Amino acid sequence: MTTTDAESTPAVPKIGEEILSVTSLVKHFPIRKGVLQRQVGAVQAVDGLTFNVTRGETLSLVGESGCGKTTTGRLLTRLLEPTSGEIVFEGRDISHLREGQMRPLRRDVQMIFQDPYGSLNPRHTVGKIVGAPFKLQHVKTEHGVKKAVQELLELVGLSPEHYNRYPHEFSGGQRQRIGIARTLALRPKLIVADEPVSALDVSIQAQVVNLLEDLQEEFDLTYVMIAHDLSVVRHVSDRVAVMYLGKIVELADRVDLYEKPMHPYTVALLSAVPVPDTKRKAKQERIRLQGDVPSPINPPPACRFHTRCWKAQDICKAVEPPLVELAPGHQTACHFPENQGTETPAAAVDQAKS
Amino acid sequence: MLAYLIRRLIGAVVLLFIVTAVTFSIFFLVPRVGGATADDLASRYVGRSVGKEQIHQTAERLGFTDPLYVQYGRFVKGLVVGTDYNYGPSTEHCPPPCFGYSFLTQTPVWPDLVARIPVTASLAGGAAFIWLVTGVGTGVISALRRGSVLDRSLMSVALAGVSLPIFFTGLLSLSIFSYGLGWTAQGGTNPLDETNPIWWAYDLILPWTTLAFLYAAAYARLTRAGMLETMNEDYVRTARAKGLTERDVVLRHGLRSALTPILTIFGLDLGLLMGGAILTETTFSLPGIGQYAVIALRANDLPKVLGVTLVAAFFIVLANLIVDLLYAVVDPRVRIS
């Protein structure tokens, strides 16, 4: 990695300082219907997210499909423009930057996609794919683009000889490595990884997870990791935000979240994951959610989880619970949280601990 | 669904307006681009022998000197309420729907079209029935016996069908079955003059098969490709897993989906043919729309050509509309979103 660049030689970044802060972020996709294609409603894909990311950490967004994880990722990388709310990256409000102003941002913030094949142009060689960011950003490299690309390939565990090959000649895991190499080309500070390992087999998944961890260490990367696999999330994250229907319902340190989940949805989510341990099978008493996630077009009022929550009371249907800090660094949006203070922990948590 | 229907209907009407306007403009502009003046046009109706002054008066009476939009407005009005053509010596009435008036034959165009549409419709409808059944049938068999000798020979025949021109297959079949063996009617009769449906079919069987051959070949290839795709779908595997007979699997599950795109093409093909199967009608001397168009073109009889063009456009728009609606009937995902 030998990119030379005049403008961005920041002082050694401090671990722990805030790199990204998001306030009341909203994205609604309009729905049009009828003869005149009038707007009749909106998909409330993301509906008021507030969180921040500190330098060097991995923050994971988890939740079931359709809860707005990908949309959030695309907002953070400004592939989408927010309906309202604020995204501040390194002190600069990037919420409504126009295309022309976004070039520096495109270098610092990168996205890794789920589908390792769909995101690589099948007609371009690996060299061209991984080298493209240099060209797009007019970055000069010390020993030429080819050399830089080959170094990147080695970095992600591919061979420099792969330079002239095409994506279809690679396996799923290797393709994801190509995607990662492309992402790393411009030495980003923040990487938003959207389900980077979901499409991979377990044995390959582990290789890529380890690679992402090594790269984080080596380049002081900050990750926003989007995933639905709670086991992977437990392994990779420092902090975890649980999303439900476009909102964050719980945000906490990894250890707290998995050992003392407070939001009923988190508890249910954790207890739903099948555990590869037969001894657990018999004694496990589960919390089973009924039905499916409601539509984000007409989300339930107040607490959006109340249609499936076993603790729901009248107040849950009338008053939206705010996301508040109930324990140090542990935010929850629920009127009747679990595992609070010294109360006896819920059954599910017993099982979450081994 | 209702909104969808209304949107489609409005769309079709708007499209028809656009098509008539564009067609009319082209017919208006083409002679001008060629350098003809309003007087030149008028002279074709009254003859060159008369004086310049008189020609100019005729041009004015016929409205050739008016701007384009005025002439178009008059044309649309004629379609709805009819119009009178006054060209000096006499006034010709053209009752609604007035598709124009041929000054060469001194007749309104619409009655001619009315007489000829059934001929073209008989030809197109019968041929369509034949090619749909044989084409789809062949395609299904080919797909199921993929790679076999049968598949390969059927597809070779289909390739020939797609590439041989109508006048070749038409004349060849005429010379064999009609002149040679005497099994079928010779061209030139109007099948609608027959009183007995058997004779109507007898007159048309050769044009039908000739035209159908061309289309059946294309449909066989399309069906085969579609079937190869749908027979690999998961839901076909499910149908087999249920224990359905292979016949039900193929017909109810595979073919049902493979037919949907073919339906679209079928509608459009039929719509196109309704505007005149020019080659077939010419080869077999059938007095249909296509033949009418050829005669009108040869005589440079612009009102007739315009009339035929509009009728053809109308059928295509109509076919499009019907296909869209049928699609909603066939595919619940279109109907219920």
Next chain:
Amino acid sequence: MTEPIEEVQDSVQRVARGEAFLDVRDLKVHFPTDDGVVKSVDGISFKLERGKTLGIVGESGSGKSVTSLSIMGLHPPGVARISGEIFLDGQDLVQASREEVRLLRGKRMAMIFQDPLSAMHPFYTVGHQIIEAYRVHNKVSKQVAKKHAIEMLDRVGIPQPDRRVDSYPHQFSGGMRQRAMIAMALSCDPDLLIADEPTTALDVTVQAQILDLIRDLQREFNSAVIIITHDLGVVAELADDIQVMYAGRAAEYGTAEEIFDEPQHPYTWGLLGSMPRIDRERSERLIPIKGTPPSLINVPTGCAFNPRCNYAHLNGGASETDRPELLDTGNGHMVACHLSPQNRQQAWETDIKPKL
């Protein structure tokens, strides 16, 4: 499952019956292609009784689906070369005529698939598709069949089944579609249910519902169930016995307890080591299996796993030259690996167990 495989193969002359309800012996499914013969399944054997669940795990491409499709007789004729024996209640499905197998499909054995959206015909209502499944094997009127379909939808937990029976698949959510698929599969009360990745396309909370449903229904109908998945958690939930597949062959076979508590095969170790765990705080790093799965056209000689195995060098070259057979290590736990019991024990105790 107590017999080592040799014995089973020797007894082929005994034939005709098959001992268990489902008895698969030395099944091979090969696909001749332009690039060569794809040996998708290359000699696997297992048995399954009514009321029991067999889990088949393995990474994608290891031959799980091909195995299940050959039991169901769903490989198109002429595409696959199938050999071996598959006894379903004494009847050999490999030798049976296509028509005989068709009559068993849906009635005595049924299957549910991974993606319920693509597995249902988009043009027919859910009810129509269940009615169709029921009426192939039961000569009843449409009204009777519809009533049955509504009962089945009710049984699998679809709310307002009398209304939803007339819905199209695209109007259902993913979880409801899979329930409807299950209703369809169970409509003729089959003795054998094969579920090929039934929850892979679903969210966890819905997955949990579906797994519960499969378990409950199995108890109720006392059918034999084969659950195919790449998710070790899912098999741990459901399976009594587990077969771990690698490159078209069984690497290890045992009870669920044996596979999770005392795994014996290096590939199983690899799977367990690469899996992040939700039920415990993270260990240092995941231990991936190096390399990638082999092509099934050019399967490595000897043990197919040898290019990726950390213990291949301990066997004096046997791993590279001799294909290990699936052998009983005692009380039915079978492993296909050349490692000596001592080396195996040592590797498990020192390298693997402490890191899991």
